[in-house]
Amino acid sequence: MTLSLIGLVSIQIYWIKNASAVKEANFRRSVNESMVKVVQKLERMEKNKAMQTNQYESMLNFNRHLEYDAFVTTGGLDSLISLVLNMRGIDTRYEFGIYKPEGSQFLLEKSTNYQNELIQKGYAFPLFPNDIYTSPEYLCIYFPLERQFLLTELWGMLLISIILIIIIVYSFSYTITTIFRQKRLSEMKNDFINNMTHEFKTPISTISLACEALEDKDLRGSGEFLDSYLSMIREENRRLAGMAEKILQTAVIDKGQLKMNKEQIDVHKIIGDVVKNIRIQVEIKDGEIRRRLMATHPVIEGDKVHVTNLIYNLLDNANKYSPKKPLITITTENASNGLVITIEDNGIGIGKNDQKKIFDKLYRVPTGNIQEVRGFGLGLSYVKAIVEEHHGKISVDSEVNRGSKFKVFLPNIIRE
Template identity: 65%
Template structure:
């Protein structure tokens, strides 16, 4: 997939996600206003009923007290204390509210605005709120002799009550959105990484095919020349050709080692060939092939191979590459006079191998990252040194396959030491 398509997908997905968020937000808002309206309606209905019952109670009581009212029917309504108590009022209200599903704390009071007087209330602490934010219902509006009075009701937890009803929906939406955003970013990072890897792989393949050609044709030419009867061969000519073949051959083996490294790019490609491998022989072989590079830089390799027995179960090719990689890094990244120390010793049920150099060292914050695929430390002039950033991830993968452990110990401008533990026997 090319860059444009990737960017396109990211943009499209982001826009759809924002759109989705917007729609969600809109739905929740409209759901909450629907809830609010229905809450208001229920309260209105309940209170209309309360007002109706209250007025009827007053009529009955008035009829009881004065069965023949005559002209008195135009008198002001009875005093509340004559037909209802605050607690009766409370149960009347709570009954009507509960029937309509309004199940949250409320405060009520009967208020006469002209006298600024409260009667029949269930608490006197909330008078201000009752007046300012309460719902108001006129009482005895037909009674022309009394000053206007209102039944006020106020729900201190109205918002919370409406929210709890929406809470489940809100929560599910939030969870789903978080999940989508998370998987989205995760997918994108994987896509980007995958793209980087696949780019790098085709680069790698191109380079490789190119680099393979020269040694192969050189070796072919040398063989042809050696086999050709017509070319006179002195001892010197033989030497030359054989030297040539050897050189090209070692180039080929380095190339094949790099191809193996590329296998860490694809998980599951690493398959160990289990056999008994003498780690000391492996180390000595690698030293032989890398000695020239160290000597060119005026460096030395010290060995202190103490492990006994030095044989362990493993894959010889991969273990050789592992040691080669560590020595290669130690040589490559130490700018002058590398002093490399290789040690082995027994520890527990296996061998500990350590490779130490006197190079530039690896900063603490980079020490974990150097094992990542394609990672190269971005600072310093290290990039005069060629590499793909695959060596250490390969080493780590190999150590993992052998059920071993790898540790890094490094100090800036003092040097770096890699310690690798490999068990004698790979558990099944």
């Protein structure tokens, strides 16, 4: 496609060049024909004048034609040239003069500013070619705006070509970017399905193992075992339900059917609940969650379940992506008409380029060695959707290998 595009553009350029050469040749021919006419007319005018004033004979005798002013003035010649040129469709500015190489002088000229151009770049036509006794004189004509004139004639064609080329290039690049976007999307979907299968597999196999154990008649007698297996099944089932819920939630957001149950919620209380849930996972890794709840007015209008999930997702990420001794700090502050929640960790961080994409659905930072960290790539896209539903803002500030800081602003009152 690139090759044929280049070919097309070069052919186009070639044709335009050709057309401009043809135009130029046409122009020259028209100028030639016009000026030959002018020269002939001048000859006739001179003869007529000579006959009228009875100088014809003396002219023959002396082999010398009349002075220019005697039969044609500058103005007269100008209107003659203009008439002839106009007849051929050449209506651009021109300068003319009658030049005599002997003595290098202009016998007549329209304006005195173009003497050099007339001699160097103008078109010259010998005057009175039959008069062999006087030294030659030339009628020179010069078009100061010749280029522009020829270009305006080509302008339409040039414009259409440029527009067509732009359209082709645009659709070409659009197609290419679409193909690449689709390819990336399909890769992400593949990853998602892989991850999902893995995530579901663990609880499913745990449950089936527990079931097998329960079927064992020897174990059934002991109430203690029964309880522990049951609670294991319940726990794994809860995890499965949670995961299914997460995936379904995304579909709901996609359809724009997210429902919000607005009420007055105390964010400090929600943070307390979430931290209680997640603390064990952090402490297993020898880590710590610090709370710096400095907001004096932590109550906002919002949906309790969604805000809980929001904070859970951010804390979950902070824990998941901090492989060694996570130190997670969660801070709240009152801002003008709202609340700012900051969640900071000392984990692997996110590169500048990825920071723009992590809020996209299914996007996960591609890292070779930490692929054990499982996830769907849905968490942050959900968080963003929720923040937007609350008319808030979310931003990330992160440095690779240093840690990440997510800042969420939620307004006190949701104004539609």
